[in-house]
Amino acid sequence: xxxxxxxxDLAVTFATRHGEVTALDSVSLHVNEGETLxxxxxxGCGKSITALSVMGLIPQPHGRIRAGSIKLAGEEFVGATPAxxxxxxxxxxxxxxxxxxxxxxxxxxxxxxIAEAITLxxxxxxxxxxxxxxALLDRVGIPEPDKRARxxxxxxxxxxxxxxxxxxxxxxxxKLLIADEPTTALDVTVQAQIFDLLNEIQRDxxxxxxxITHDMGAIAEMADRVSxxxxxxxxxxxxxxxVLDTPQHPYARGLIDxxxxxxxxxxxxxxxxxxxxxLHMLGAGCAFAQRCDxxxxxxxxxxxxxxxxxxxxAACHGVEEARL
Amino acid sequence: xxxxxxxxxxxxxxxxxxxVVILNFFLIRLAPGDPAVVIAxxxxxxxxxxxxxxxxxxxxxxxxxxxxxIYVSGIATGNLGESFFFNQPVSKLIGLRIWPTILLxxxxxxxxxxxxxxxxxxxxxxxxxxxxxxxxxFATIGYAVPxxxxxxxxxxxxxxxxxxxxxxxxxxxxxxxxxxxxxxxDIAHHLVLPxxxxxxxxxxxxxxxxxxxxxxxxxxxxxxxxxxxxxxxVSVLFKHALRNAALPILxxxxxxxxxxxxxxxxxxxxxxxxxxxxxxFDSILRRDYPTIxxxxxxxxxxxxxxxxxxxxxxxxxxxxxxxxx
Numbered sequence: 001x002x003x004x005x006x007x008x009d010l011a012v013t014f015a016t017r018h019g020e021v022t023a024l025d026s027v028s029l030h031v032n033e034g035e036t037l038x039x040x041x042x043x044g045c046g047k048s049i050t051a052l053s054v055m056g057l058i059p060q061p062h063g064r065i066r067a068g069s070i071k072l073a074g075e076e077f078v079g080a081t082p083a084x085x086x087x088x089x090x091x092x093x094x095x096x097x098x099x100x101x102x103x104x105x106x107x108x109x110x111x112x113x114i115a116e117a118i119t120l121x122x123x124x125x126x127x128x129x130x131x132x133x134x135a136l137l138d139r140v141g142i143p144e145p146d147k148r149a150r151x152x153x154x155x156x157x158x159x160x161x162x163x164x165x166x167x168x169x170x171x172x173x174x175k176l177l178i179a180d181e182p183t184t185a186l187d188v189t190v191q192a193q194i195f196d197l198l199n200e201i202q203r204d205x206x207x208x209x210x211x212i213t214h215d216m217g218a219i220a221e222m223a224d225r226v227s228x229x230x231x232x233x234x235x236x237x238x239x240x241x242x243v244l245d246t247p248q249h250p251y252a253r254g255l256i257d258x259x260x261x262x263x264x265x266x267x268x269x270x271x272x273x274x275x276x277x278x279l280h281m282l283g284a285g286c287a288f289a290q291r292c293d294x295x296x297x298x299x300x301x302x303x304x305x306x307x308x309x310x311x312x313x314a315a316c317h318g319v320e321e322a323r324l
Numbered sequence: 325x326x327x328x329x330x331x332x333x334x335x336x337x338x339x340x341x342x343x344v345v346i347l348n349f350f351l352i353r354l355a356p357g358d359p360a361v362v363i364a365x366x367x368x369x370x371x372x373x374x375x376x377x378x379x380x381x382x383x384x385x386x387x388x389x390x391x392x393x394i395y396v397s398g399i400a401t402g403n404l405g406e407s408f409f410f411n412q413p414v415s416k417l418i419g420l421r422i423w424p425t426i427l428l429x430x431x432x433x434x435x436x437x438x439x440x441x442x443x444x445x446x447x448x449x450x451x452x453x454x455x456x457x458x459x460x461x462f463a464t465i466g467y468a469v470p471x472x473x474x475x476x477x478x479x480x481x482x483x484x485x486x487x488x489x490x491x492x493x494x495x496x497x498x499x500x501x502x503x504x505x506x507x508x509x510d511i512a513h514h515l516v517l518p519x520x521x522x523x524x525x526x527x528x529x530x531x532x533x534x535x536x537x538x539x540x541x542x543x544x545x546x547x548x549x550x551x552x553x554x555x556x557x558v559s560v561l562f563k564h565a566l567r568n569a570a571l572p573i574l575x576x577x578x579x580x581x582x583x584x585x586x587x588x589x590x591x592x593x594x595x596x597x598x599x600x601x602x603x604x605f606d607s608i609l610r611r612d613y614p615t616i617x618x619x620x621x622x623x624x625x626x627x628x629x630x631x632x633x634x635x636x637x638x639x640x641x642x643x644x645x646x647x648x649x
Contacts, residue, residue: 007398055552061450090554097552102545107643117553152643168553314648 003030010068018280025232034208038223047212047234051178056085091121094169098181100161104153111149114168121172136167159190178210216259228252231287238312248314294318344624359611375582405614414618417571425599432522440530466528475521477593489516492596518595535568570641578634582627
């Protein structure tokens with residue numbers, strides 16, 4: 001079975017005052033139909049840019065796709081016409097954003113915003129679309145949907161707004177749903193509800209989900225497979241269980257060690273020392289080498305490739321040489 | 325939009341106008357010059373007796389607060405007094421001239437907002453593009469050039485170089501008795517130059533303002549959401565972004581309305597437009613207190629109405645400003 005979304009050697013650069021900066025460097029990943037792929041990493045590692053690339057929404061005019069390929073259901077979208085991209089957005093791939101507070105237009109009603117997504121892609125009347133919007137609001141668990149549809153975003157709570165975003169995203173039954181940190185801005189109790197809803201939606205609508213998060217808990221709950229990103233590269237990829245149980249890359253291991261757990265509290269919260277190097281200061285070697293306890297001369301010289309060294313693919317010289 | 329809100333706004337507006345009337349009444353009397361002398365001058369001679377009888381006739385010898393009371397209570401019954409110079413009721417004088425002014429001011433307002441905002445939106449699309457640069461330069465020039473100069477330049481251009489627009493008056497004499505459609509078109513034809521002259525300054529301001537406001541809005545998350553839905557660029561700009569960028573534009577439009585009316589005074593003089601502006605100009609030169617006060621009264625009424633309309637449009641543009649019912 002060929003994957004629904006296939007990204008190969010994607011490179012995205014941004015023009016900045018430090019010159020051209022590489023935000024994504026030969027990123028390859030795939031999402032199969034109906035599965036959930038989690039992309040994990042710290043802020044600035046390229047997770048969101050990967051998602052925006054798929055949607056053809058890389059911030060203009062500074063960003064551009066330098067190389068690589070993005071195939072959705074077998075169709076190449078790098079270099080697609082703006083008209084084709086517009087057609088695809090919302091209909092074949094839809095996105096749920098991180099901030100439900102600011103991601104909804106404050107001057108249009110909730111129902112109108114969902115109905116707009118429907119009328120953009122389906123040949124239907126506005127009234128019909130509005131009725132569909134109400135049904136979708138009901139589906140995502142918003143009480144009194146016909147009343148709420150006439151509300152404006154500021155009249156809804158954060159959790160409600162995120163439900164509304166989900167309703168809008170699934171309104172045209174896309175095959176791929178991209179959720180960019182869908183719960184980061186929400187209360188913990190609401191987070192669990194949103195994950196449950198996403199799981200339900202996936203089951204009912206059969207959509208694949210690309211879940212972007214820095215929350216390992218979310219990965220454990222949602223993802224079938226995981227790609228770990230660091231400084232614009234995928235450094236490890238495997239099933240969620242494999243990554244959580246036997247992480248290979250020192251960074252992935254660090255991330256998992258950082259998950260606070262009940263009963264382990266006597267050691268305090270763990271952290272990975274140091275920070276992600278600024279993208280314009282990446283050298284020739286492994287981007288993690290500065291923060292890695294196991295770094296050797298080769299790590300500073302040569303970028304490791306994402307290769308399976310026995311267990312599952314990881315981009316680390318140490319794993320390759322079986323030092324770790 | 326609740327009725328009580330509207331009534332409250334109208335109530336504030338009336339209070340504001342009362343304040344304006346009282347202030348104007350005193351301001352005008354603070355200006356040097358005795359209207360009786362000016363009126364007597366018009367009549368040819370000025371004996372002290374004659375001046376006294378003029379003061380008697382127009383109530384100028386009464387205590388100032390009595391004069392104020394007579395004036396304000398007159399307004400309450402729709403009587404704005406009698407013009408010293410034209411010897412006609414002020415309400416009649418203004419009634420003849422207010423419509424050309426309203427036509428000119430509203431046309432200029434619509435022109436400046438629609439063209440200015442359109443230019444601003446286009447410029448915001450590519451903030452570093454050539455079009456954006458042209459808009460900025462045009463806006464700076466439009467802002468810097470005085471309105472009478474623009475008017476005179478347009479008159480020179482259209483009177484002698486390309487005579488396609490009339491440069492004077494509001495109607496052609498020979499079309500006075502024509503049918504409604506021909507007359508309307510004739511007035512519209514005459515309106516082009518004065519309206520554009522008046523619009524240019526404000527057009528430039530709206531272009532700059534909407535460019536800045538749109539740039540801010542276009543960077544926001546909900547614009548990305550609109551794009552992610554598959555909305556077209558036109559829909560993103562003019563539907564999703566512009567409604568949000570409209571608030572500062574509306575604010576300025578409301579504030580500028582007063583300036584627009586005072587700008588109309590100059591434009592009417594330059595283009596010989598038969599509106600209130602020229603009446604104001606003439607009555608100031610002649611110390612015609614009742615007429616000046618009447619003109620100011622109507623000008624402030626127009627500003628108050630414009631502000632109420634601005635407030636209502638705010639609530640239309642931004643649902644967050646509407647009270648919860």
